[in-house]
Amino acid sequence: MGGTFDPIHNGHLVAGSEVAHRFGLDEVIFVPTGQPWQKTGRAGSTDGQQHSARDVSPAEDRYLMTVIATASNPRFSVSRVDIDREGNTYTVDTLRDLRRQLPDAELFFITGADALESILSWQDFDELFSLARFVGVSRPGYELSATHLAKHLRELPADTLRMLEIPALAISSTECRARAAAGQPVWYLVPDGVVQYIAKRGLYRSWPHPGPSVSAPG
Numbered sequence: 001m002g003g004t005f006d007p008i009h010n011g012h013l014v015a016g017s018e019v020a021h022r023f024g025l026d027e028v029i030f031v032p033t034g035q036p037w038q039k040t041g042r043a044g045s046t047d048g049q050q051h052s053a054r055d056v057s058p059a060e061d062r063y064l065m066t067v068i069a070t071a072s073n074p075r076f077s078v079s080r081v082d083i084d085r086e087g088n089t090y091t092v093d094t095l096r097d098l099r100r101q102l103p104d105a106e107l108f109f110i111t112g113a114d115a116l117e118s119i120l121s122w123q124d125f126d127e128l129f130s131l132a133r134f135v136g137v138s139r140p141g142y143e144l145s146a147t148h149l150a151k152h153l154r155e156l157p158a159d160t161l162r163m164l165e166i167p168a169l170a171i172s173s174t175e176c177r178a179r180a181a182a183g184q185p186v187w188y189l190v191p192d193g194v195v196q197y198i199a200k201r202g203l204y205r206s207w208p209h210p211g212p213s214v215s216a217p218g
């Protein structure tokens with residue numbers, strides 16, 4: 001499962017757990033993005049909001065939060081392939097790297113309904129489905145409604161993409177950042193260790209816009 005994970009939250013973990021259960025997967029590999037080049041808006045959002053471009057937290061912070069969040073589940077692991085590769089993160093590279101590392105594995109790429117809505121614009125879209133099977137999971141507030149996408153997805157070979165209804169958790173990293181910035185609790189939205197990591201590193205304090213440094217007059 002790929003994601004910016006800024007921060008990782010319980011919606012991500014439920015998605016990984018549910019897909020592993022339903023598809024009988026041996027392992028779920030969480031892959032934090034290096035440079036998520038499309039973090040500038042949300043196609044398919046039904047909340048009417050446009051999420052604007054922003055600075056993403058350092059890759060090592062996002063990686064460590066992902067490690068902390070997944071540590072207690074023996075089937076969960078974390079890969080550095082995307083954060084160790086330079087330049088924009090493209091899923092086609094993620095899947096090529098993972099196939100190289102795990103030549104005998106059958107790969108499934110887990111993605112939420114909102115991310116799936118933008119998949120036609122992903123790098124080397126045509127190649128993606130030859131590298132892995134895709135699992136699109138439901139997400140509150142998003143629907144796979146775009147007709148151009150539905151048409152393309154219908155044309156894919158059978159079993160290339162499966163849609164899965166999962167327990168609904170209306171949590172987003174955006175909301176977690178906003179809550180942390182406002183001094184509101186993020187307990188139970190993210191794992192306990194991630195709450196503590198955010199506080200320890202002082203993440204999101206100035207989110208969404210780092211304020212200018214102000215010096216007192218005189």
Ligand SMILES: Nc1ncnc2c1ncn2[C@@H]1O[C@H](COP(=O)(O)OP(=O)(O)OP(=O)(O)O)[C@@H](O)[C@H]1O
Nearest residue numbers: 003004005011111112113115139169171172173174
């Ligand atoms: N609550 C959720 N339920 C199901 N899938 C989710 C949920 N939150 C995120 N996902 C999926 O997890 C993957 C990684 O998401 P990402 O790290 O961008 O989190 P996000 O909450 O969407 O972040 P942001 O609010 O910053 O855009 C994407 O495929 C996304 O669709």
Ligand SMILES: O=C(O)c1ccc[n+]([C@@H]2O[C@H](COP(=O)([O-])O)[C@@H](O)[C@H]2O)c1
Nearest residue numbers: 002003004033036038090091115122123
């Ligand atoms: O390959 C691409 O061009 C591409 C464009 C946007 C997103 N993705 C991947 O989709 C996953 C979720 O991304 P995001 O931005 O919603 O956190 C993550 O693994 C990204 O690398 C991939």
